[in-house]
Amino acid sequence: MSNHDLSSVxxxxxxxxxxxxxxxxxxxxxxxxxxxxxxxxxxxxxSQLWQGIEDRVEQAGGGWRxxxxxxxxxxxxxRLFRKHNQVPEYDVMLIGYxxxxxxxxxxxxxxxxxxxxxxxxxxSLHLVAEERGLTEKSLWTGRLIFWLEKxxxxxxxxxxxxxxxxxxxxxxxxxxxxxxxxxxxxGADDRIFYPREVERPEQPFRVTYxxxxxxxxxxxxxxxxxxLLRKRPDIQFHFFGSGPEKERLVRFAQxxxxxxxxxxxxxxxxxxLDSIASSHISLGVFxxxxxxxxxxxxxxxxxxxxxxxxxSGDSRVVRESLEHGRHIYLVPRENPQALADAIILxxxxxxxxxxxxxxxxxxxxxxxxxxxxxxxxxxxxxxxF
Numbered sequence: 001m002s003n004h005d006l007s008s009v010x011x012x013x014x015x016x017x018x019x020x021x022x023x024x025x026x027x028x029x030x031x032x033x034x035x036x037x038x039x040x041x042x043x044x045x046x047s048q049l050w051q052g053i054e055d056r057v058e059q060a061g062g063g064w065r066x067x068x069x070x071x072x073x074x075x076x077x078x079r080l081f082r083k084h085n086q087v088p089e090y091d092v093m094l095i096g097y098x099x100x101x102x103x104x105x106x107x108x109x110x111x112x113x114x115x116x117x118x119x120x121x122x123x124s125l126h127l128v129a130e131e132r133g134l135t136e137k138s139l140w141t142g143r144l145i146f147w148l149e150k151x152x153x154x155x156x157x158x159x160x161x162x163x164x165x166x167x168x169x170x171x172x173x174x175x176x177x178x179x180x181x182x183x184x185x186x187g188a189d190d191r192i193f194y195p196r197e198v199e200r201p202e203q204p205f206r207v208t209y210x211x212x213x214x215x216x217x218x219x220x221x222x223x224x225x226x227x228l229l230r231k232r233p234d235i236q237f238h239f240f241g242s243g244p245e246k247e248r249l250v251r252f253a254q255x256x257x258x259x260x261x262x263x264x265x266x267x268x269x270x271x272x273l274d275s276i277a278s279s280h281i282s283l284g285v286f287x288x289x290x291x292x293x294x295x296x297x298x299x300x301x302x303x304x305x306x307x308x309x310x311x312s313g314d315s316r317v318v319r320e321s322l323e324h325g326r327h328i329y330l331v332p333r334e335n336p337q338a339l340a341d342a343i344i345l346x347x348x349x350x351x352x353x354x355x356x357x358x359x360x361x362x363x364x365x366x367x368x369x370x371x372x373x374x375x376x377x378x379x380x381x382x383x384x385f
Contacts, residue, residue: 012378013041013090015115017106019049019076020096025298026122027096029189033374040378043087046096047080049073077105084109091115092381097122100152107155116384118158120184123295124169125149131216131289132244150174160184160380165317166294182380185321186296187368192269193305195361196277204236205347208279208308210272211299213243218286218313223249224336225343226261235343238279239263240272276306280353281346284312286333296321300328301368307361309353311342321367327360 014034020027034042049072080102093110095102097120110117126145129135135142153159153174159181161167167181200206213219226237237260246263253261264275276282282303285292293315300318303310304327312318313333324330329346331338346353366372 011039011041012037012092012381013043013088014381015043015045015084015087015090015093016096017045017080017084017093017109018095018099018102019047019080020099020102021050022046022048024097025189026120026186029187029370029373030094030096030120030184030377032189032191033370033372033377036371036374037378040374041090043090045080045083045087047076047083049076080105081109092384093117094377094381095119095156098125100125100149103152103155116157117155118160118381118384119153119156120160121153121166121170122162122186123291124166124173126173127169127291127294131291132214156180158182158380158384160377162186162295163317163320169290169294182383184373184376184380185368186298186301187370187373188298188301188305188364190305190364190369192273193276193302195307196273198274198277200278200280202280202350204234205281205343206236206238206275206279207281207283207343208238208240208276209283209299210240210276210302211243211297212241213245213249214287215245216285216287216289216292217245217297218288218292218334219245219249221286221313221334221336221339222283223252223258223261225339226253226258227256228336228340229343230256230258230260233260235260235347237261238275240265240267240275242266273306276303276308279308281343282306282308282310284310284328286313286331286335286339288333292333293317301364304328304360304364305369307357309346309356310360311339311346322360322363326356327363329356 016031031042034040093106093115095106095117099119103119106117126149129142129145153170153176161170161181161183162185163183167178170176171178209222229235242265250263284300285297294317296318300310300312309329311329311331314330318330322328329342331342
């Protein structure tokens with residue numbers, strides 16, 4: 001029997017490895033997708049290193065110089081080493097996101113077991129740090145992250161990326177071989193994000209944003225659109241989540257006296273889901289950073305997964321997966337007027353709104369659900385055999 005035949009019928013045993021963010025959507029979706037595959041066995045090997053986003057920002061901002069941080073790192077990797085010793089025989093190791101720094105230990109362990117290793121990159125740690133201003137605060141920190149990420153990307157046998165744009169960035173930035181990449185797109189956890197039957201009265205018209213308040217998300221375009229629509233009491237903007245940009249935006253809304261903007265902060269999951277489901281429009285991202293152009297963010301797929309019409313900033317990456325006016329409504333980025341105009345257009349055309357919502361939902365099911373991403377991840381890993 002040929003190697004191809006073996007790889008197509010043999011059960012694939014995967015060690016899902018690292019200090020990955022266990023509660024992050026990417027990790028949950030990949031794991032759920034792989035667990036749902038009939039010919040896949042997954043062994044999870046995880047050790048918590050980070051306490052959350054703010055913790056990572058604090059350490060990247062200079063906290064990493066503290067001996068207490070390095071003690072924490074050593075303990076986390078020692079736990080990971082010991083857990084790996086208990087993992088049964090497997091065929092391939094998959095490092096979860098963010099795992100660029102985990103690649104060093106992963107490569108040693110897979111060399112010992114003589115197994116291939118793959119890394120789900122998803123996002124560049126250096127690019128994220130750069131766009132959050134962390135590399136500007138400390139050039140030394142920036143260079144350290146750069147070199148650690150470069151080494152971590154060169155070690156695996158397979159690199160899983162989201163799309164051509166991000167793949168091209170990695171190859172240019174770190175001199176990587178394009179042949180090492182295989183693509184698995186972003187998606188949403190459709191065990192959580194799915195169409196809900198809720199009462200959705202036409203007044204007031206609800207426009208919802210959920211997620212982190214980050215520069216890449218173009219929050220100024222959203223608040224600018226709300227400001228332009230301040231004399232439309234029939235349109236309300238609801239914001240869920242938090243992040244580094246939130247305080248500034250709340251102050252602006254208060255200073256300008258914008259009654260159409262409601263900041264909810266973090267709420268429990270059911271309240272968030274009911275709020276998205278009852279919205280007439282779900283907002284994506286509108287920033288002009290490289291990161292915002294290299295990916296289709298979670299909130300876009302989550303809106304589509306709930307069969308809500310999504311308005312988001314235009315980009316080549318988005319258009320490669322979603323058709324403007326059919327699956328999603330796209331507007332120029334960092335353009336409050338264009339966003340305000342799009343909201344009015346969809347408000348006044350409910351049939352168009354519903355058609356976009358339903359087509360976007362079907363597009364999500366076809367390629368970005370848990371089942372679809374599990375299938376594509378398995379296909380990517382089987383290319384190693």
